[in-house]
Amino acid sequence: MSAAVHETPPDGEDAAGSGPPPPTRRPEPAPRTQDVRTAVAQAPADLDLGGGWDTTARLVGGRWVVRRPRRPGVVAQLRRETRLMPWLAPRLPLPVPVPEVVPGEPFAVRHPLVPGEPLTHPAHGRELGLFLRALHDCPTDEPLRLGVPRGRPADDLARFAADVVPLLPANLHEPAHALLAAGRRLTGDVLVHGDLGPEHVLAADGRLTGVIDFGDAHLGDPAIDLAWALHGTPPAFADALAAAYGVTDDQRERALVAHRLGPWHEVAFGLDHDDPAIVREGLDGVVARLRPATGP
Structure with a gap:
């Protein structure tokens, strides 16, 4: 429901392969439908969380959510999150992911698992x-x-x-x-x-x-x-x-x-x-x- 956006990386940022991002405010087709807490208890080391249109997501070691881009153009978006979220998280009253780049290739970011399940019966x-x-x-x-x-x-x-x-x-x-x-x-x-x-x-x-x-x-x-x-x-x-x-x-x-x-x-x-x-x-x-x- 939002406008298309155009990213201008900060000076020195490698924008190779980024291209203009797709329109924003899209519903994700593959939300996390499993009970993650139960699944983690049963398989604490590694768990596929599915992800959405832009990234895949996997729980690693029972703690870290590792996200990888589905397309090269998503790399710039993930890098932007690693810059924005450390600044934004302390200003918000609910937990949010604070990702960091995982060293090495292929490109990935990770953040500690934010607990909970997707909201299905809004009451808050x-x-x-x-x-x-x-x-x-x-x-x-x-x-x-x-x-x-x-x-x-x-x-x-x-x-x-x-x-x-x-x-x-x-x-x-x-x-x-x-x-x-x-x-x-x-x-x-x-x-x-x-x-x-x-x-x-x-x-x-x-x-x-x-x-x-x-x-x-x-x-x-x-x-x-x-x-x-x-x-x-x-x-x-x-x-x-x-x-x-x-x-x-x-x-x-x-x-x-x-x-x-x-x-x-x-x-x-x-x-x-x-x-x-x-x-x-x-x-x-x-x-x-x-x-x-x-x-x-």
Whole structure:
């Protein structure tokens, strides 16, 4: 649900093979669905955690999560996380990964395991609201110096109009263009997670235990992070989050726009990587989120 981003590595950073990163705020297709605590107890030395579209993840020695890029262009993204997260982690009220580069080849980063399981039954809206408030209140000068990119929502919207709208049923073209016009409101400039969803918010023993996967962090509209949190969760969770965060009516409306735009990024990713299954799944989401405004 965020803009495409453009990374400019700090002076001296090796950006070879990085290229422009893919659009941010994409749902991960392979969340950690196992009970990691049970699995670690049964096989403490080594465990495949799956990963997502950009990286693989493996638990090593029962403690370290080792992540490797699926494509050369992801290396720059992982290096950026190793610069950003040591600065960011002390400013947040929940644990987050703080990765470091693993010496040697092939390239990998590692961080201590953040405990918990992906959020499946949200019950902690206040905790997440306070987390997002702290994240969005962070100063932005240092993230920019560390290589965190600015979002480019105008580029995303132009891409969606050119490549996604033609794939939709003709009767949805008008509401699709109306949604893209509303997307021009997503112009904020705060530090955002960029891919916040239930697979990246961890919980255990009745409390939130951490937020993971900051690979899509960038400067953008806070509505990007509020999208799922306000419009993809039960009302009680969303209300508690909104109260803790201090959500305004305008932010809530922009978050709905961002929520409805989320699957468009999935379609674009599938087109970029020649994956018809991802394109179809994304189009199903685009249609489903357009139809509440248009009827059956």
